[in-house]
Amino acid sequence: MEQKKKTKQHKGGRNPKVNPSIHRHVFRLTDEENAKLLSLFEASGLSNKAKFIISVLFDKEIKAVKMDKGTTDFYMRLTSLFGQFRAVGVNYNQVVKLLYSRFTEKKAAAFLYKLEKQTVELASLCKKIIELTEEFNQNYLKNE
Template sequence: MADEKRTKRKKTAGRKPKKDPAVFRYSIKFTSEENGRFEILFQKSGLRYRARYIKMKALDEASKVIKIDPATTDFYIRLTNFYHQFQAIGNNYNQVVKAVKTNFGDKRAFVLLRKLEKETVELVIVSRQIVALINEYKEKYLNTHLPD
């Protein structure tokens, strides 16, 4: 009778049993050259565990490698800031032209708008230099051409 009570009790201690307890293990051997290539590919994958990387490659799951270049990110942020500054300049330009036309006579408005036009030409030159620098950066540092 004591044996029946012991068998009816639930086990409360220990680890919970797995749903699929079958585990199959495989081993592979690499030469030093193969191991070097494997380590490089593993690090590029961004995974934390080598076993998951091997399983992913063995079962033909697609792997994605995402590279984040801090210099390119910084360049993009600064370029975005330039864009916002040019938008602000464009808004201010329209407001200035409207204010000059409404608040000043024709002669005075003409003189002021002439000065504004000279500054605008300088701004166009600077914007062209920025575009040239962007194109130079793309050619030198961004890998726009993917290998076949």
């Protein structure tokens, strides 16, 4: 009975692996070979060099993702601009509601006329942004 109690005790720690990697191999590279290996490793996006080398040795598929800093920056700025446009739309709706609830119809219409002029300018700016985005897509993103 004492042996059964001892085996049921939890020792803690990490669960043992089903198929542990216990065999070790060492190889040496020249500076050029090492630079090439590191660039391939970075392009693969894997987080572990050992797994990368194993996948290369055994012909497993390696996906390399190239990220263009300029394109990423453009996308992030465009996303933030879209968020600002949404905020302007929300504020626009709130202003129109306040105009009609706080002022007389004539005064509200006068303020609304000024707001419409600014909206037309914002719409033309939006069209220009869309044109520039399409031009960017055609010139830089479709060629890759």
